[in-house]
Amino acid sequence: MKVLVPVKRVVDHNVKIRVKADGSGVDLANVKMSMNPFDEIAIEEAVRLKEAGTADEVIAVSVGPAQAQDVLRTALAMGADRAILITVDGAVEPLAVAKLLKGVVATEEPGLVILGKQAIDDDCNQTGQMLSALLGWSQATFASEIVLAGGKAKVTREVDGGLQAIEVALPAIVTADLRLNEPRYASLPNIMKAKKKPLDSKTPEDFGVTVAPRLSVLRVEEPAARTAGIKVGSVAELLDKLKTEAGVI
Amino acid sequence: MDSDILGQFLDALDRFVRERLIPHEEEVSETDQIPPALVEEIREMGLFGMSIPEAFGGLGLSMSEEVQAAFVLGRTSPAFRSLIGTNNGIGSQGIIIDGTPEQKQAYLPKLASGEMIASFALTEPDAGSDAGALRTSARRDGDHFVLNGTKRFITNAPRAGLFTVFARTEPGSRDAAGISAFLVEAGTPGLSLGPRDRKMGQKGAHTCDVMLKDCRVPVSAIIGGAARINQGFKTAMKVLDRGRLHISAICVGAAERLIRDSLTYAMERRQFGAPIADKQLVQAMLADSRTEAFAARCMIEETARRKDAGQDVSTDAACCKLYASEMVGRVADRAVQIHGGAGYIADYGIERFYRDVRLFRIYEGTSQIQQVVIARGMMRAARG
Ligand SMILES: Cc1cc2nc3c(=O)[nH]c(=O)nc-3n(C[C@H](O)[C@H](O)[C@H](O)COP(=O)(O)OP(=O)(O)OC[C@H]3O[C@@H](n4cnc5c(N)ncnc54)[C@H](O)[C@@H]3O)c2cc1C
Numbered sequence: 001m002k003v004l005v006p007v008k009r010v011v012d013h014n015v016k017i018r019v020k021a022d023g024s025g026v027d028l029a030n031v032k033m034s035m036n037p038f039d040e041i042a043i044e045e046a047v048r049l050k051e052a053g054t055a056d057e058v059i060a061v062s063v064g065p066a067q068a069q070d071v072l073r074t075a076l077a078m079g080a081d082r083a084i085l086i087t088v089d090g091a092v093e094p095l096a097v098a099k100l101l102k103g104v105v106a107t108e109e110p111g112l113v114i115l116g117k118q119a120i121d122d123d124c125n126q127t128g129q130m131l132s133a134l135l136g137w138s139q140a141t142f143a144s145e146i147v148l149a150g151g152k153a154k155v156t157r158e159v160d161g162g163l164q165a166i167e168v169a170l171p172a173i174v175t176a177d178l179r180l181n182e183p184r185y186a187s188l189p190n191i192m193k194a195k196k197k198p199l200d201s202k203t204p205e206d207f208g209v210t211v212a213p214r215l216s217v218l219r220v221e222e223p224a225a226r227t228a229g230i231k232v233g234s235v236a237e238l239l240d241k242l243k244t245e246a247g248v249i
Numbered sequence: 250m251d252s253d254i255l256g257q258f259l260d261a262l263d264r265f266v267r268e269r270l271i272p273h274e275e276e277v278s279e280t281d282q283i284p285p286a287l288v289e290e291i292r293e294m295g296l297f298g299m300s301i302p303e304a305f306g307g308l309g310l311s312m313s314e315e316v317q318a319a320f321v322l323g324r325t326s327p328a329f330r331s332l333i334g335t336n337n338g339i340g341s342q343g344i345i346i347d348g349t350p351e352q353k354q355a356y357l358p359k360l361a362s363g364e365m366i367a368s369f370a371l372t373e374p375d376a377g378s379d380a381g382a383l384r385t386s387a388r389r390d391g392d393h394f395v396l397n398g399t400k401r402f403i404t405n406a407p408r409a410g411l412f413t414v415f416a417r418t419e420p421g422s423r424d425a426a427g428i429s430a431f432l433v434e435a436g437t438p439g440l441s442l443g444p445r446d447r448k449m450g451q452k453g454a455h456t457c458d459v460m461l462k463d464c465r466v467p468v469s470a471i472i473g474g475a476a477r478i479n480q481g482f483k484t485a486m487k488v489l490d491r492g493r494l495h496i497s498a499i500c501v502g503a504a505e506r507l508i509r510d511s512l513t514y515a516m517e518r519r520q521f522g523a524p525i526a527d528k529q530l531v532q533a534m535l536a537d538s539r540t541e542a543f544a545a546r547c548m549i550e551e552t553a554r555r556k557d558a559g560q561d562v563s564t565d566a567a568c569c570k571l572y573a574s575e576m577v578g579r580v581a582d583r584a585v586q587i588h589g590g591a592g593y594i595a596d597y598g599i600e601r602f603y604r605d606v607r608l609f610r611i612y613e614g615t616s617q618i619q620q621v622v623i624a625r626g627m628m629r630a631a632r633g
Binding site: 032034069070073074077185186187188189190191192195 | 250253254256257258260261262264265269290293294295296298299303306308
């Protein structure tokens with residue numbers, strides 16, 4: 001069985017984000033970029049499936065600028081067998097990515113697609129769900145455990161009320177939550193070996209998909225700076241302030 | 250290595266240092282031990298084989314690449330660096346440069362993977378800076394040599410599987426000319442270890458005496474085989490440039506760490522109604538540290554580049570070692586000063602670095618020995 005893992009190049013999670021002065025977006029000049037952390041978890045899970053003998057091949061795919069090669073190299077160093085880069089300059093929206101992934105699925109015919117539950121840049125949390133709809137495959141989102149057996153995936157999902165166990169028929173779409181696993185480090189010898197693994201380049205035209213944005217960003221703003229708190233003398237005073245000043249109760 | 254791969258490599262190392270090594274610094278220092286599971290992670294990361302050729306399972310980094318890696322690795326406790334230091338440096342380079350094909354095959358893959366730790370046993374109780382005066386004897390006995398003597402302060406000896414032991418093969422000689430380098434495996438009868446030395450800093454990195462009493466090794470244990478009898482000191486000298494540049498780069502990494510910690514502290518700590526970083530006398534300390542660390546970085550990058558281009562960099566590598574190790578001493582001293590009382594208190598880790606970096610001015614040639622090497626190099630060049 002092949003496992004397909006889409007990975008996104010995003011601002012590194014250690015970077016302190018700054019909004020551009022003209023409010024048109026986030027300043028990406030000279031900012032360190034890395035693989036979306038949830039996608040690292042997805043890659044790790046796929047590689048573990050391969051190590052356990054459940055999967056035979058792990059394919060990483062990224063939709064993004066030429067530099068997204070870097071995150072694919074990281075995926076290869078973590079244990080993916082080969083990679084596909086679909087080069088798109090500028091912003092891509094979840095629907096366009098899902099359509100491109102549908103095209104990749106058509107040629108690769110994976111038994112399972114594992115995605116991160118969301119990307120930490122736009123936090124859309126849509127691509128996996130859209131891909132599932134486009135393919136007509138079952139979906140199991142926010143996975144904290146995946147067990148494959150008998151053509152089915154038993155997935156434990158992290159939902160607001162706690163954990164939910166569901167079973168979906170393969171092929172299926174699973175999206176990875178934070179507690180699914182702890183991704184390994186790309187070791188230095190594996191980074192060197194990853195140089196020799198295949199990395200194919202594609203364009204949206206290869207899949208007959210147009211990636212022109214359907215959404216327009218009006219304005220990006222910094223969240224309001226937190227102001228200093230105050231100390232209250234009693235519970236009664238607290239309740240009073242919550243009612244009259246904060247207006248939350 | 251193309252620049253993309255190098256960038257990815259340095260990023261991965263930086264992340265490993267930040268997420269896995271820095272959080273363990275205090276524990277390593279308190280317990281005087283690197284937890285075995287962490288040693289295993291360091292092994293898996295590939296850090297033992299950075300400078301060993303790819304053909305033997307290492308990463309085959311050039312000097313320029315190795316110093317970039319050392320700049321990153323230097324940002325955490327030198328104890329971690331010490332663990333992997335001998336396999337990448339003095340413990341393996343002699344075999345790489347002068348070893349026989351059999352010796353390379355037998356040891357380099359194990360050293361690259363970290364399965365075996367190498368130690369370099371040159372110093373003796375009565376031979377430190379004047380290593381050429383060493384007394385450990387190697388008496389010929391048929392196709393064997395019998396080693397007798399004591400080696401002092403040997404890094405990683407308590408963990409080592411392989412020792413490069415320097416001993417006198419030319420009985421009446423008194424100088425460097427009569428010395429050979431032997432590869433002696435741990436467990437060889439006659440080789441024993443003293444108790445661990447108690448040190449000022451770099452807790453978690455261990456040294457001890459290595460004693461040789463009628464320790465029999467075959468002639469084939471000489472690095473380079475019988476052909477290199479009495480050539481051991483030359484082998485030792487050949488590995489020095491690389492080692493000096495590596496240590497220099499570690500000093501820069503440590504300085505950059507201390508500067509970052511000092512800057513963060515100075516911008517947060519308020520006295521007289523403002524952050525102490527606003528005080529010009531504090532700014533002077535920050536600026537001097539930054540300038541000196543930057544100067545050292547540039548010297549090292551330039552010297553590494555010229556070494557990779559095949560030029561003789563002996564004098565300049567000594568300049569780098571002298572400047573970088575003295576520089577990090579000053580930077581650590583200023584870091585304590587900027588932190589005030591907190592700098593002296595163990596919780597902040599600054600006093601730990603202050604003690605740790607003191608060693609860099611002493612081993613792999615003291616500062617005075619570097620000065621002697623530099624001046625001699627200058628005179629040699631002037632004479633043509
Ligand atoms: C933690 C640690 C780890 C070590 N690891 C190893 C190892 O793995 N393998 C190994 O072989 N050795 C190792 N050493 C030994 C180290 O290399 C020596 O300590 C160092 O070379 C200095 O020698 P010494 O201690 O005998 O000092 P000495 O040579 O006695 O020097 C004492 C002082 O005299 C000065 N001096 C000496 N000669 C001259 C001169 N000609 N001109 C001017 N000044 C001079 C020195 O600079 C120094 O200030 C280690 C030492 C330590 C502390």
